[in-house]
Amino acid sequence: MIRYIADSRLFQMFGATTYYALAIGDDGRLAHVGWGVLGDGASSDTSVATGQKERFDDYDPFDMQRLRDEVLTFGDYTYHEVALKVTFPPAPDARAEGLPGVPIRDLRLRYASHEIVADAEPGLAPRMGGTRAEGSPRKVLRVRLEDPTHPFAATLCLRLTPEYDIVERWLELENTGTEPVVVEQCGFGNLHLPPGEYELMHLTGRWGSEFWIQRDKLPQGMLVLESRTSSTSPFHNPAFMLNRAGEACEDRGEVYFGCLAYSGNWRLAFEHNSDFSLKVIGGYNPFDFEMVLRPREKHVTPAFVHGCAADGWGGASRRLHAFGRKYVLPRGPTVAALRPILYNSWENTGYDVRVDEQIDLARKAAAIGVELFCIDDGWFGERRRRTSGIGDWWVRKDAFPNGLDPLISEVRRLGMTFGIWVEPEMVNPDSDMYRAHPDWVLHFPGRPRTTEKDELILDLGRPEVVEDVHGALDRLLREFQIDFMKWDMNRSASEPGSVSAKAVWRRHVEGVYGIIDRLRADHPSLSLEACSGGGGRIDWGILGRVDQVWPSDNTDPFDRIRIQEGFSYIYPARTMECWVTSPQESRNDNYDLRFDIAMRGALGIGAALDQLSDEQMARFGERIAFYKRIRRVVQLGHLHRLLLLDRHGVSAIEYVTGDGSEAVLSVAVVDPRAGYVSRVRLRGLVAGASYSVRNRGGSEVARLTGSGLMSEGLLLSTGGGFLQRGYSSTLHLMME
Ligand code: DGJ
Secondary structure, three states: OEEEEOOOOEEEEEOOOEEEEEEEOOOOOEEEEEEEEOOOOOOOOOOOOOOOOOOHHHOOOOOOOOOOEOOOEOOOOOOOOOOEEEEEOOOHHHHHOOOOOOOEOOOOOEEEEEEEEEOOOOOOOOOOOOHHHHOOOOEEEEEEEEOOOOOEEEEEEEEEEHHHOEEEEEEEEEEOOOOOEEEEEEEEEEEEEOOOOEEEEEEEOOOOOOOEEEEEEOOOEEEEEEOOOOOOOOOEEEEEEEEEOOOOOOOOEOEEEEEEOOOOOEEEEEEEOOOOOEEEEEEEOOOOOOEEEOOOOEEEOOOEEEEEEOEHHHHHHHHHHHHHHHHHOOOOOOHHHOOOOEEEOHHHHOOOOOHHHHHHHHHHHHHOOOOEEEEOOOOEOOOOOOOEOOOOOOEOOOOOOOOOHHHHHHHHHOOOEEEEEEOOOEEOOEOHHHHHOHHHEOOOOOOOOOOEOOEEEEOOOOHHHHHHHHHHHHHHHHHOOOOEEEEOOOOOOOOOOOOOHHHHHHHHHHHHHHHHHHHHHHOOOOEEEEOEOEEOOOOOOHHHOOOEEOOEOOOOHHHHHHHHHHHHOOOOHHHEEEEEOOOOOOOOOOHHHHHHHHOOOEEEEOOOHHHOOHHHHHHHHHHHHHHHHHHHHHHHOEEEEEEOHHHHOEEEEEEEOOOOOEEEEEEEEOOHHHHHOOEEOOOOOOOOOEEEEEOOOOOEEEEEEHHHHHHOOEEOOOOOOOOOOOOEEEEEEEEO
């Protein structure tokens, strides 16, 4: 519910368990009033969230900007971090009098009007429809703020999803004048948290080790998480959780969380002041940023998604997962949207793809229960090796003399759907595309062009390049029966020269989003995976457009546990593509462990099927059949992190249906000291009900009550021995 109380000029927003409030001050400034968990017994009918309005005079002259503006601008008496910085041209009368003009870097935003509307969309929201109709209509509070003397307006938009206590915040900027204005800094919004000492959870990493969980005490001063790579990046993910130090754990404690729904250069700045107040400013990275708004031009920013949970980090994660499944992902929360079991031959065949070999693999994949067969890199242009071919999106003649159709028709005859790999934003210098259009890449004329992975980045700041890339992909989709595309992107930007100048950082993302949106609109049955050398482009912006993501190129099961645990803090299991691959360099060859870890998300197979024995193939088939029985719970259930790798040496994850009637428990032991962990307590079950606990073969291993499973826990080892490194199990619990 969103309401406006006219007497006190107060806006209140109530989620299922939380509130958010803001107010119009006497001077017209829009002030933050409060945000947090509704106390016991408090509700929208009680007077919570009336708050106190702060006044400018309440502060000392050295620290004037303690006022908690809902949109912090570089203006008035600013020196703290801001969401918006704008430069206006010098005053016209000064120029008329022949005086040197002083550009005005002073933006003051004051209340002009407000409205409460249904379901407005943030900027760069996907345009292919889908989930919007399935979710319940949501309310958006729009507060228009204007500069009192200069022609600039910013509308703060707050869309409330009450059932998950989540607000999406964005800004609509408008140059209402007749001369261009330059926006130098542009957040999607800023948050104010109650004063306190905070602990920050965020996800860091690099190629092959994405999504490592970091928990740090937030220092006083400014802490910045960001990407300057042109994409989301594997180094930091644009998401965080904050709790008062020592006051939260997995299932208890107040947790504030936030994410940026954007796949380009982003920044989250945490400004923890000397009075312990905390601001979080999130949006476009000010690094090399500039946005010129021409007269009458508008810009709608992407969304800063944020929420608050009383039930710990797990409660925050479950809210984000459910919100994402219902409102963000292209196909919504339906069972029909379950991810199919995919086969991808990249780790097996590399660039050496040949039609007969792929057909052979497809037959083997179908025999074990695979539903989607995807050919990875190597099928196009002169792509015999990584140095050539990217940009030439036609079928490689020597590998597929009769085109892709023979493979596709066999895949379909076998009852599977078909997918291909593409890397549309890149070009190899050794390609017909580059030879024809050497200017189409990011570069500064006359200066070196640095290749990475033998690739240069296409300049999506040029509309003709965007059209060409869209045209190539659209042609493929029209010519062949392609159901799935794995959209890869394998390098960070360098030498970002573009005809669109500094705007290229935004234009690149807008180009990618726009191409995907058009493809999805024109080919509604198409599904997509976002990949960026693994998990380099995973965020709620891309997840509005793709059905799944590839979290990491690292498929070693032990390494993968950590990566997947981190991923689970923010993103739902249904989106997390996980392959069972063949052991590399004789690292762990335990396929039970490989399957148990891959079954924590959307199961895929990347193993060398042609090198498996008949017995191994049969075992693969049994495990895939088991996954099909549990995937509804894994992909759509509520996730509970019961034991965490770093803390316990054991990782135990539970997925449970909303009504508690069915659950899946996945356990893996990494550190032998963790043999001391012999029981796992489950969550979310029906206390009075009886559950049959079955192993992957379908045999019952225990029959216990919900209350027993939640209080005493499930005994993992019945033989009395320690659980060894590499032990794993996936158990299916069904209410009797
Ligand atoms: C990087 C991806 O992460 C891999 O899965 C694979 O698709 C390769 N690119 C192909 O070049």
